Amino acid sequence: MTGFDTVLVVDWSAASKRAPKTPSKDAIWMGLVSEDKPQEPIYCRSRIEAEERIAAIFREEMQAGRRLLAAFDFPFGYPRGFARRIIGSDNPLLLWDWLAERIEDSESGANNRFDVAQDMNAAFDGPGPLWGKTHRDRWPGIPYRKDGIHYTEVPEKRTCDRVGGTSSSCFQLCYNPTVGSQVLMGLPMLSRLRRIEGVAVWPFEDWRDARVVLAEIWPGTIESQVKQAVAQRGVEVIRDREQVRLLSCALSRLSAARLDRMMTDLPPEALEEAWVLGAGHEEELMAACDDPLKPPPLRDDCFALPAGVDWTPVDAALDLLRERLRSVVGQERVPLAQAAGRVLAAPVTARRANPPEANTAVDGYGFAHAGLGAGDQVLPLVEGRAAAGVPFAGLVPKGHALRVLTGAALPEGVDTVILQEDVTPGEGRIAFRGGLKKGANTRRAGEDVAAGAVVLERGRVLTPADLALCAAVGLADLPVQARLRVAVISTGDELVEPGAAARAGQIYDANRPMLAALVRQMGHDPLDLGRVADDRAALRAALDRGAAEADAILTSGGASSGDEDHVSALLNEAGAMAEWRIAIKPGRPLALGMWRGVPVFGLPGNPVAALVCTLIFARPAMAVLSGANWSEPQGFDVPAGFAKSKKPGRREYLRARMRDGCAEVFKSEGSGRISGLSWAEGLVELSEDAAEIRPGDPVRYIPFGSFLGG
Template sequence: MRVYGVVGWKNAGKTGLMERLVAEITGRGFTVSTVKHAHHTFDVDHPGKDSHRHRIAGALEVLLASGARFALMHELRGAEEPPLEAHLARLSPVDLVLIEGYKRDGHPKVEAHRAETGNPLIAPDDPTVRAVASDVALEMDRPVFDLNDTRAIADFILHEVGLIAAPTAPATTAPPPLRNDCFALPPGVYWTPVDDALDLLRARLHAVTEAEIRPAPDAGGRILAEDVTAIRANPPLPNTAVDGYGFAGGRGEGLHEMPLVPGRAAAGDRPGAVPAGQAIRVLTGAALPEGVDTVILQEDVTAEGGVLRFHGPVKQGANTRKAGEDVQAGEVILAAGTRIGPAELALLAAAGVAEVSLRERLKVGVISTGDELVEMGEAARDGQIYDANRPMLLQLVADFGHEAVDLGRVADDSAALRARLDAAAAQVDVILTSGGASAGDEDHVSALLTEAGAMQLWRIAVKPGRPLALGMWQGVPVFGLPGNPVAAMVCSLIFARPAMALLAGHGWQEPQGFDVPAAFDKRKKAGRREYLRARMRNGRAEVFASEGSGRISGLSWAEGLVELDEAARDIKPGDTVRFIPYGSFTS
């Protein structure tokens, strides 16, 4: 019996790889069976079903049979778990048995690996792991495949078990993650929940922007390509937090008097020295002179005739800042992927950082398609509408922190669109299109991506929206957004925004929503996640009067979105809903 395993730690992608391998290998005409090892109690039939009732009543084995399939359920009832060999012996003859799990058994295996899980590889210490399928490049003593290159992995396994001759192309280290199939859905998946779609984007996209060294003051709005360490401590020396008088040590109860030394210590002065038992005038931010470790507020003293008088107690170290209490020299102060804002610029300056490694801004091209569109300012004939999507999307891209590139409007003409996409691929990192992304006669975006072998139409369980065309054009990711402006904006906020943040090197960005009471009634059906145009008034979320996706005015009326999950709900005023402000998508 030919067997081959797929192993990996939790969330490494082994189940998805198994699913794709079964589809790939059976698609070549081979017969395949699978064995899945579960590390927990599992069930395969539902309470109340006849077979379940038989087992619960005490049957050792229940054979469930129909004209379509049969299944044998065997209760161990405390007996030792059978070895893998015993399970394999139960299977009918096939060309290949693929095994998920059983990583400690001695059969040959491929290890699935995702870098973001942070788990170590099994392969280095296990010779039964004959190859690794990874989402990042690895240098190893055995073949490494792109985790999404199902054909190459299948070739390797089939050759290993003797079902095909050696693959024509030798295994190499994993290529860059962005490939023509990076948006491919698992076999058999045609309707994608929102969270699954987001997980797919998160797993398959990676930073594409290059790094450059720039002066720190020019870093505003940019993304760090590398961690930044402090050049100097902040504060560099112990200093005073208030205007007052400094001396050594604390003081107990009662009246205290001490002579004042001439002069003062102000911010920027070079600290001198203060003799023991004497005090000096200090101003906020001044480095503490030698012999001073405590400061009393000027409002709490009298200073006459060269003598300082105050009542205790005063704690030693009061009203002072220690050197490096904010930042230590050599400490990582900002991590790679951080977007630089005003606070980060202040921190860079305080830590003495003059230059930083920054990612180039992600260049995002925006194209509108359709014969019905005209530009603002042009005369519109009957049946024509003004292009609302392009100015909206260009501003959204800029608000996301990327470089927006206006690629203009293209009529419903395949050759013209092809030329525009060719030109765009040479100058931008991502392309956003609106319209022409479905499957109609004039949907040229999807037609061209399909012709290029890089088209995936994700039917997402979302309202408004649903169809989202994803593909690659000459190595550049293309997001085919709906033509309806409301759906185009919602899909941009929910799907394109976090995807572009990853491509820009900023990392996956979750919008920050919060629970609020509703100020509306709504009966929602189960099945799709819905986003309602909403705003906050008097502590409650109001929604736009119409849910019609053609009502563009609702986008401006709103201040954000109310998110309703896939479950059915009957919402009444006062019920809790999740509100996501527009600003959460752009911060």
Template sequence: MRGFDTILVVDWSAAEGVRRAERDSIWIGAVRDGMAEKPRPMPTRREAETWLADRIGSEIAAGRRVMAAFDFPFGYPAGFAEAVTGASDPLRLWDWLAERIEDDARGRNNRFEVAADLNRLFPGTGPFWGKPHRDRFPDIPYHGRSRDGHGMAEKRACEVASGASSSVWQLFFNPTVGSQALMGLPMLSRLRRIEGLAVWPFEPVDDAPAVLAEIWPGLIEQAVRGREGIRDMQQVARLAWAFSRLSTAELTDMMDVDAPEEGWILGAGHGPRLTELAMTAPDPMADPPPAARAPLEPPPLSNDCFALPPGVHWTPVDEALDLLRARLSPVAGRETVPAVGADGRILAADAVARRANPPGANSAVDGYGFAHEATGAGPQHLPLIAGRAAAGAPLAGAVPRGQAVRILTGALIPEGVDTVVLEEDTRTDGTAIAFNGPVKRGANTRRAGEDVDAGAVLLPAGHALRPADLALLAATGVAEVEVFRRLRVGVLSTGDELGAPGVDPDPAVTYDANRPMLLALAARWGHEPVDLGHCADDRDALRAVLDGAGTDVIVTSGGASAGDEDHVSALLGETGSLAAWRIALKPGRPLALGIWKGRPVFGVPGNPVAAFTCALIFARPALSLLAGGGWRAPLAMTVPAGFAKRKKAGRREFLRARLRDGRAEVFASEGSGRISGLAWAEGFVELPDGPAEIAPGDPVRFLPYAGFGL
């Protein structure tokens, strides 16, 4: 299992209401690429869930692997899920709760009603207990000692192993772990709909881009005790740091558990090691170190970064992709540029809102503003004060209680106003207004920061900016952004047989189709393409071109095999960096990889169809990672086949395909010389490494060109 690029640790809450004080907030600690972020307080569960969904989605999109860990049980003692849902699947229980738990924007919820319903499913009294009022919810005992005969164990095996004193059945009185689970599991049920997300330990997680896990802050109690500041903030920050510092072997060992129904606390039995690491965490109360402390110019890749393990002859596609992802790192430097012209640039540091959006409370409509407490039910009459409030022209002074002011859309809410009535719902003679009450307090107003609060992370490092992002940056006062310099991608064609398109009619001349195609791909992917031209089969001339390239990366086509005229492979072999990867895919087998004077070199096959396929499957995610944008996996969808096909085991196949009438049809010929099929197609149908027999209507995996950024 590979490690995680980003760790999120969440201190959840079941409390009702908006948490005005930070000590009562939901706290989220984060460590990203080894750097601790400032812990974030969230006033409501809804805001926390929205933030988590956005963050997990953006991390996956940027090619970073993320683990989100939560401080409440993911499962119940054995037998509970089956008693409730008829199946022992805990994820089915999550969905059952999500259908029944109600939780509004202010945190008002029905957890006690749902717990009472659950208790009625069991014999005796319980298992859930604890409530704020002795006389309410008669099916829930006030004290835990009042329960008997319900048949459920008091604790899960992981709680016994870790020495946790809390119980998932306790709904009230600290610690309210039971209420946290009832309010948290429905949220996880929704989060797990994110594509690529898996739940540990209920699902396989080795290759999942994002993983949900259960944690218990009590495992690092010694690292938190006596620290200044808010306890929950210290816990999430230090636990996130501890998990980020584990080796892959340590993390794999911790996750090697068998708990398919009850779930497990990640790190149970490893408390001393996590505590040791948590003690080294930076002070979460201090400002995080500025991004500028990172090296401006990353070091070059090592000469042996592409080396394959001994004895490897044919490399499966997934293994080749995993090797590239593990071996590569950003090589582009950083610069600060105006945000207004940064479309397509990759953020090198988080973009943070300099002010809230909206910056002040304002009116959502044209109408009249007043103090809500001066109104009631039935016909209302309020005198108008002189003047008005308009966008960009706020009212000078306050509005007296019992009076109203003309206010236009976008205008700042004047002092003395907390509610706006829609113009269409009023009558006026210019001196007073009349309308029917009651009007809801705060109606037709927008609070400051309703969209984004000042100081919030707008977009994470590694994100490629889009036009909509520029609007968000501008609205929150971000004038400049730190970005990676555009990756300079040199494209070179090799071979005596090549000629410029249309220059020589000799049929022995092959027009160079690869170079314009690869240059266009580099530009589409947001890099700076550099045309290195065409080089004949002359080793000294090729060496001179490579020496003078002046780019961050070089992509060559042709000359990548082991023949007499395969000079790209020969020169890379002289440096000791050549890795001739024979990929088990069709079309396109040879992929020559190496380092030339600190620059990565990708040698794709000379056949244009194979070159195009290898560029999309291998070069695109690799170049994105080198450019600072993280690993970019292609978009895939499952569609019915509109064709029949039988294949043998041994190679993954990419068939040129397009969608028609909801079905994937493939190009008439699989010949790798049929370039017309690339233009005809709208993507690939990807067939697995093993044998396959496809009949019309069978589900197949379709990778649209658009999913490759084209």
């Protein structure tokens, strides 16, 4: 496999002193992009700190199940013949180990690289090949300048340096660019890192199935882009920081196919000298290096749009559905007990008030407020009591009280009730303090719902609470819309039924059971029309059956414009394609159209995208088709429990859940990561604008229950 989930770019340093605490130039900078999410560039003050940080990143990414490309900005090898003169072998990895045994480094930056370089030069006749030093009078075996060095025993530059046009030789130890010193201080680190299980070195080792791949990169490949970014962002920008940021973003945008071309078909010299990733492919790397704040071009994307066709914004697509759709189902009356989840077909009015008569709200004693005097009160009790369902038949005289229980109809002569806990009972009388207001602890007749009032409007999806209200006002049955019938179809030769024997290249149909369950949860009746192969005639027959037996059709797969995307092709042939290519992530390939007068929602084939597009587009549309009102999901602004750098251009929905008062998102945004659907409890919605989200920033969280609650 060639594709990578994460890209790490390291700008190395051979400095002999520790970098300052405040981020600065000429230090070690790292750019990190994980699953298309650029992270804040990492600043390290020493090589020892950087190595520990890099090893930690390797472990974290592998534990998370992500594949990492780690690119370093110094040569992984020397020109052919050099390693043999030093160690007696052409194996560059043995030279890495040789250097790791000899190079000494410290947290302060002090190191012995010039001593080691002098020992290396001793293996050659004449001056060099390594040259350049910090002190003219030290290390006599190292020439101060290149003058007089003849590169006859080994070439001055590697083959990839000549192909890629790199700026200096790995033999140059001083004076910018000091690539030679970076090599001496970097290869020992790589020697240790490559011993971590799961790490391989490109192109020296079998790297295709490695979890972490080490590769050499040359930042000069994107020099013009770096200059432009620095100029745009101002003089205070640290060039090295921008360099790793842009280069990591560029590498992360390269498709697996492009990376495969860059990393294969190398000349034989690469197995000894190494190779610069992107050498000979500079234009491709530059093209991928557009600033992430701009909408990126969709290169090597199977869902790329035809020239001149713009994406349709999410809101525009929703407006189209809202404007064009209407109820397509009939009406019926059903008993109250069968009405939950059904769509009310007409307004309903109260047959009687709720409550039907004034009653007491507490257990206590009732009396006429007008019969009270000033100050503390002592009232004689009338014999008897009033209870719920057992009213008091007589009149309570003014200046007297009656024992009343919660829910009891107020007897004649009673307009106020005192709580029993506020009363001192005596023989045939009660005492309590004054100050009670008229009407205290009572409910007025019809104070909740008046007789004849509209209690529920047409288009409402009935809830258990609605049934309680309808029962309270005397309704025994309700007018409802007939259930919307929704046909569900999966398309693709690669699909097999869950649990069946799957051949190589086949996958189980995860979408159909998910979509059928969603349809049922939304209150509609699913019609399972099964799997349809990538055959236009078979799909046409399935759509014909769906139009004959259902009120709407959901398909998954085949909604884009490829050779096997028959859903969109058939809708186009019928002249019934309404809109597609929605600016949403996940779920760009969404077909919206009509087939024999029945709405068709052509969903993406990836389960995550299929679910998101169903919730965002098909859910409100099918609600209207079922006679319900158009509904917007209720979102909540909550603190983010994650960081994300979002590109502009598309509205994004991240699988999310609430934990400890914050919205956390699933570790991967990949549309094929089905486990994230089960993990999530809702979605975080990000607008079309570019955004830099940090933990604690407000984001919009929409629980799944808000989509599916009617």
